[in-house]
Amino acid sequence: MTDHNRPFSEAEAEGLYRAIYERRDVRSQFLPEPIPDEVLARLLNAAHHAPSVGFMQPWDFVVIDSVEVRQQVLSIFERENQRAADNYSGERQQNYRSLKLQGILESPINLCITCDRSRGGTHVLGRNTIVETDLFSTCLAVQNLWLAARAEGIGVGWVSIIDQQQLADTLGLPEHVYPLAYLCLGYVSEFLDQPELQTKGWRSRLPLGDLVRRNGWDTRLEDGELLRCLSKENL
Template identity: 60%
Template sequence: MAADGLKPAGPFSDAERAAVYRAIHERRDVRGQFLPDPIDDDLLMRLLGAAHAAPSVGLMQPWNFIVIRSDAVRQQVRAAFQAANDEARAMFPDEKQGLYAQLKLEGITEAPVNLCITCDRSRGGPVVLGRTHNRDTDLYSTACAVQNLWLAARAEGVGLGWVSILRDDDLRRILNLPDHVVPVAYLCLGHVRELYDQPELQARGWAGRHPLQAMIHNETWGD
């Protein structure tokens, strides 16, 4: 490494590059395939290390990780999910509600580890480099930590499911979060033997993936 901290950059080997893209394309939101086998501490720390290596604006690193194994806490979170999910189902048109009711949208009690990734909105003080004109970059940075964790989990053979149908107030109460800390992602983690070969919501007929070309604009919106 050079004295200025720089080192040569270049592409990965073909095998290394293929592994990165495989993790990206085979990542799944897991709800019902969790095995009861525990996640050992070394593996969990590797996953948290991957999350902690995420990019963050101004190097503020606004995330924290609440590791939850307690049955009592998980049962409280599941009850909160169920109440929110009953409300969510009623928001959809009648023709969608039947399919919605058949979808399994969480694995809170089945997964051996639950993890809440939070964002400390006071991290770095009142003025953070790169955050001066967009306060929400701390939330975006925390989302990057979630993605890092998700890809590392896939590489380790660990399934991960994001439980998004939860009220922030319920998580704050159950997890005793201070006012300046925002729950960004409530995740379920566990070993898996099988995964869907496509996103589960696509396999179940809820939605399909949009073609990439429809998402690309040149120079300005609409071009």
């Protein structure tokens, strides 16, 4: 059995699952310490090895260390965040306004992962029916980078409260390139035990056993070893 074909060792598998379970959306814990170029290169290479439909690899990576550019992005966030706050009222709005939802200036590097919607040409294998597979593939690159970052002790925060067209204009993106994920990256003072929105009482993690069905939507798991295993995973 070649090295590429062997199963992961117990320690290797444990490291993978640890990265998955300990990954956090970081907003408040960034340190000013810069990310070395060789570490950033490893993260980008991990993202670049994500699976993609038709092997189209639709992603590009815009590394943003300019304070001026980040201030422009922060202004976009602040306008959209005000609009988002207006969706709530009373105590819920107060709770929303108390949340820190970005680390654009606090993190040493911002990264925009884009999706080139023309990559691969007019007919991409596997994309004939579901044209959004380029976007889905780029999301997998985001996840690869996020898990690799956790393994390197680097926090990542996804700034989703942002106008995509204004962001594209700020970064000078071509019309066919979509700014899929705007991320803040940096070493952190700590990784929280629980997701911050759960800690702050915004939402809780749903029980896994409630989310698994068998052979169709209307049949939930009601008994059996799988359900017992899923219940243990909720602990």
